[in-house]
Structures are given as C-alpha cells and as structure tokens.
Amino acid sequence: MHHAEITFEGLPSSVPAARHFVQAALAAADASGDSWTAVQIVSELATNAVVHAATKFSVEVTVDAGLIRIGVTDARPAVTATKRRFSDDTTTGRGLRLVDSLAESWGVDTAGDTKTVWCEIVQVSADDEPEPTRARHTTTVQSRDDMVPAPATSIDGVTQVRAHRPAA
Secondary structure (H helix, E strand, C coil), X not given: CEEEEEEECCCCCHHHHHHHHHHHHHHHCCCHHHHHHHHHXXXXXXXXXXXXXXXXXXXXXXXXXCEEEEEXXXXXXXXXCCCCCCXXXXXXXXXXXXXXXXXXXXXXXXXXXEEEEEEEEECECXXXXXXXXXXXXXXXXXXXXXXXXXXXXXXXXXXXXXXXXXXX
C-alpha cells in the first residue's frame, strides 16, 4: 500500500499544485498509468474546495489492492457536495458529474468540522487491463444515475452518505 497526503491553502493556485502532487504520488506508487484520470478528478475536487469551501484543504492518495482512492478534505462540512442539474448555458456545476463518470465509486464523509469528498478508481495494469479489485467495503458510494440515495448513517461520529442500485 502507498499513501500520501498534503494540505494546501484554499487558493486557486493550490489546484495545479494538487494535480502535481497526485501525479507525483502515483509515480511513487508505480501507478502513473492512472495519472490522467486521477488528475482530472483531483482538479475538480480541489476546485470545489477552493470555490465552495474557501478553506485550507488536504489531498490524500492511497494506492492499494487494485484501487486508487483520492480524498479531498475541507473545513466546511455544511457545504454539501452534490451533483447539480444544469442547462446548456451553465458554466459551472459539472465537476461531480465528471467525477461520477470517471470513478468507480465516490462519496462524501463528514466528521466534526470537516468534509471529505472521496472517490475510488480501478487501477489500470501495464497492459491497460483493470487490476482485480479488492472486496468492496459496505459504505462505498457508487453514485451512478441508476442509483438511489440511501439514508445517511453515522459511525463513530463520521456521517457517511451512500447510494445503492434498486432491486430490479
């Protein structure tokens, strides 16, 4: 398992720094084949932290058992992270839809005075085939259009938002 974490100021200049950090973390974990996807995702999540939370934020990258987990934590848990509806003329609001389309799963955890928006990406092997994934943890959010929200739960003071596929 490879893990890296860093904290940034809540400034626009922190977004490219977060992208470079993720690229370096993936290179150190020998997972640079996944850099494009991970960089796109962290760019969106870091931008959301700068624009909506306006606080310092941390970026965490973990590479383990065929998955890359990226988390961006800010100090504004009341500012919810949700996919938004938008018109053709809207210039913002597409970030979490992009994360949703690129990630295997994503979600939001709140604890005390922080909020973490996280996602998991299936790691790509050297021959561009996805690595086998580890067993899914039951609190994983798979936020796809055919999924419905489940009630939020709290475990050890951490609020976990999740979604599930309805029975056919």
